Amino acid sequence: MVNIVDVRDVVVPIRSDIRNAYIDxxxxxxxxxxxxxxxVHEGRPVVGFGFNSNGRYxxxxxxxxRFIPRLLEAARTDPGTLLDESGTNLDPDAIWHVLxxxxxxxxxxxxxxxxxxxxxxxxxxxxxxxxxxxxxxxSDQSHGGDAVPRVFVYAAGGYYYPGETHTALVDEMRxxxxxxxxxxxxxxxxxxxxxxxxxxxxVVDGVLGGDAGRLAVDANGRxxxxxxxxxxEALAPMGLRWxxxxxxxxxxxxxxxxxxxxxxxxxxxxxxxxHQDARNLIRYAGMRSDRDILQFDPALSYGLVEYFRTxxxxxxxxxxxxxxIPHGGHQMALNVAAxxxxxxxxxxxxxxxxxxxxxxHIAVEDSRVELPEEPGLAMExxxxxxxxxxxxxxxxx
Amino acid sequence: MVNIVDVRDVVVPIRSDIRNAYIDxxxxxxxxxxxxxxxVHEGRPVVGFGFNSNGRYxxxxxxxxRFIPRLLEAARTDPGTLLDESGTNLDPDAIWHVLxxxxxxxxxxxxxxxxxxxxxxxxxxxxxxxxxxxxxxxSDQSHGGDAVPRVFVYAAGGYYYPGETHTALVDEMRxxxxxxxxxxxxxxxxxxxxxxxxxxxxVVDGVLGGDAGRLAVDANGRxxxxxxxxxxEALAPMGLRWxxxxxxxxxxxxxxxxxxxxxxxxxxxxxxxxHQDARNLIRYAGMRSDRDILQFDPALSYGLVEYFRTxxxxxxxxxxxxxxIPHGGHQMALNVAAxxxxxxxxxxxxxxxxxxxxxxHIAVEDSRVELPEEPGLAMExxxxxxxxxxxxxxxxx
Numbered sequence: 026m027v028n029i030v031d032v033r034d035v036v037v038p039i040r041s042d043i044r045n046a047y048i049d050x051x052x053x054x055x056x057x058x059x060x061x062x063x064x065v066h067e068g069r070p071v072v073g074f075g076f077n078s079n080g081r082y083x084x085x086x087x088x089x090x091r092f093i094p095r096l097l098e099a100a101r102t103d104p105g106t107l108l109d110e111s112g113t114n115l116d117p118d119a120i121w122h123v124l125x126x127x128x129x130x131x132x133x134x135x136x137x138x139x140x141x142x143x144x145x146x147x148x149x150x151x152x153x154x155x156x157x158x159x160x161x162x163x164s165d166q167s168h169g170g171d172a173v174p175r176v177f178v179y180a181a182g183g184y185y186y187p188g189e190t191h192t193a194l195v196d197e198m199r200x201x202x203x204x205x206x207x208x209x210x211x212x213x214x215x216x217x218x219x220x221x222x223x224x225x226x227x228v229v230d231g232v233l234g235g236d237a238g239r240l241a242v243d244a245n246g247r248x249x250x251x252x253x254x255x256x257x258e259a260l261a262p263m264g265l266r267w268x269x270x271x272x273x274x275x276x277x278x279x280x281x282x283x284x285x286x287x288x289x290x291x292x293x294x295x296x297x298x299x300h301q302d303a304r305n306l307i308r309y310a311g312m313r314s315d316r317d318i319l320q321f322d323p324a325l326s327y328g329l330v331e332y333f334r335t336x337x338x339x340x341x342x343x344x345x346x347x348x349x350i351p352h353g354g355h356q357m358a359l360n361v362a363a364x365x366x367x368x369x370x371x372x373x374x375x376x377x378x379x380x381x382x383x384x385x386h387i388a389v390e391d392s393r394v395e396l397p398e399e400p401g402l403a404m405e406x407x408x409x410x411x412x413x414x415x416x417x418x419x420x421x422x
Numbered sequence: 423m424v425n426i427v428d429v430r431d432v433v434v435p436i437r438s439d440i441r442n443a444y445i446d447x448x449x450x451x452x453x454x455x456x457x458x459x460x461x462v463h464e465g466r467p468v469v470g471f472g473f474n475s476n477g478r479y480x481x482x483x484x485x486x487x488r489f490i491p492r493l494l495e496a497a498r499t500d501p502g503t504l505l506d507e508s509g510t511n512l513d514p515d516a517i518w519h520v521l522x523x524x525x526x527x528x529x530x531x532x533x534x535x536x537x538x539x540x541x542x543x544x545x546x547x548x549x550x551x552x553x554x555x556x557x558x559x560x561s562d563q564s565h566g567g568d569a570v571p572r573v574f575v576y577a578a579g580g581y582y583y584p585g586e587t588h589t590a591l592v593d594e595m596r597x598x599x600x601x602x603x604x605x606x607x608x609x610x611x612x613x614x615x616x617x618x619x620x621x622x623x624x625v626v627d628g629v630l631g632g633d634a635g636r637l638a639v640d641a642n643g644r645x646x647x648x649x650x651x652x653x654x655e656a657l658a659p660m661g662l663r664w665x666x667x668x669x670x671x672x673x674x675x676x677x678x679x680x681x682x683x684x685x686x687x688x689x690x691x692x693x694x695x696x697h698q699d700a701r702n703l704i705r706y707a708g709m710r711s712d713r714d715i716l717q718f719d720p721a722l723s724y725g726l727v728e729y730f731r732t733x734x735x736x737x738x739x740x741x742x743x744x745x746x747i748p749h750g751g752h753q754m755a756l757n758v759a760a761x762x763x764x765x766x767x768x769x770x771x772x773x774x775x776x777x778x779x780x781x782x783h784i785a786v787e788d789s790r791v792e793l794p795e796e797p798g799l800a801m802e803x804x805x806x807x808x809x810x811x812x813x814x815x816x817x818x819x
Binding site: 049052080081082083084085086087089090091127129130131132133134135136137245246273274275276277278296297298299301302304305308309325 | 446449477478479480481482483484486487488524526527528529530531532533534642643670671672673674675693694695696698699701702705706722
């Protein structure tokens, strides 16, 4: 019988001198989880690691007030409720239901981040106990082993740095191409439209050889309908990769109105944190299953257990998984993309260190990245993250 | 120049041996806020009190990690940002924007509860500094002083107590009538349909003299569409006061489908925590402005500042404020109902003590309650709440 013997958490900053159209990130924090099991591999306990994705704050209070105590209480009093039928591994779905005991429906924010971070640690531990990479565990469960462990990734950046000039923006974007990305994303909406258009032109002409199909733009939910339409009219002739989160994430009416007039792909979903919210997007926002991009981030949204529900809902509505490219730039999204056959995942080459990027020893090539063969989420393959954050937490008394 | 000199918080249980169709309340907690100002009335500092409403947990971590520090930082470095133009009172709207600095759009849960509790304390302090009851402050601002400080209240109860029999349920409901309520509400969905129908009949026939128009029933979001419809078909001939929260709060499709076939009033909204979520309910759920009831609870939903946005949205969609009967049974909902002319508010005569009920010295008569003339929210008129929770917190070192 496997069991969970401890769950530790720590808050670390992901300090960054960036801002998007909505917030600045200088005070952003991340909760990191170490889930200690009593399984021993090669003389050491198997430890699952998790953390919350960027854009929301470390949910330490929620973790310590409700979710970690519920999990440890179950581990102490009724450990069988946390395990699969064989009793030899954890059951992420069963653990999810323990975490969500006595939680009311609706109100999907903050607690979805706490549960998402714990779910990540649970899946990491589960795959490590099974001694396979998570992407392979998922692939074996869902696809009969036909996963292609080579995932489309794009470089998200192009923020409004203090004192930014077009030269700095162009240099930043060029550096992503130098590092193997061929598709990049930049922020819009933090400057007037004509200045944003100049910034876009500088990148398309100065970096992408005139190919706007390799550039996505992201308004971070800032626009009202009038502004969103004004931008859409200006952006439409360019043929951009996609136009992301033009309006408030819950304003399905705005998205629906925009869908009618903007022929290019729209992308949204990183600020919808449950399958019910995702379902409302699909029901009401006029999203087009032949082109639009869905960016739900499992690490902000009650984890992979909930993400399965979202994928089931999408299938019922006739959407392919290829239209899903999760927000977040973390190993969890990468493993889910590889293991479940999503359309790709986001990457932040220059921000949110040391939580950004993928395995140190695997380079991005032509905007694709291979997955490592190490078990679990393979966060141990990121030396700085492992040595400065994960290892000290796992080995703390 | 007025200023805020401290914000204190404490977590207290609202322990109760009840469960509804979804959760049990035995571990439920409340965060209580004391907002200490430098205004002195009759030799004592003016203190605003707030707390979060029931059904969600005390948001202490969120309060201490983000919201209280932001408020105290502004009070220390730039107090003018918290004040009205005269500088002689707080400005709840301006304070709201300070609290929500660097918060991303979407994800409306948990933080909405923390901000709701702080907003309550801010309004209490603001009305106390103005030396008027909050309901009158709101009435003067919004209606030219024509408020009627006599509000419809109904008794919510009828939970599934351990070992409950119909006799106990009938006795409980009768005791509400003995205390001046003529409209009562009971839970459904925690038992099979035929048992729930027997419980309803026992109350209608045994307590309400056969008048089902004085009984509302509440499923707490538990039903899928098939079950919701099955209940609707069984309930329809009875002529109940309303049928509350049949399905998941975000399942607008379910509510819409139900609206078409159930002629009686439907009620929902207590688990929608922003004006954007409320707007989606109005846009997509087929709610009928001539009969349905909207139960958005300001204390769970970013407070009264956000509730004004919800009321503006409702007006744009042709809804009267009379259709709003907030969840929660707290003084804030009561004052908002009186001051803004809502349709009433909920009351919990027997549970969630000492946060339940209204001023000790004012009795409920014919399901109406008058508001006290004491300044602010008048929580000081509830002796147990004041002496055991509020006063110790305000006077803590």
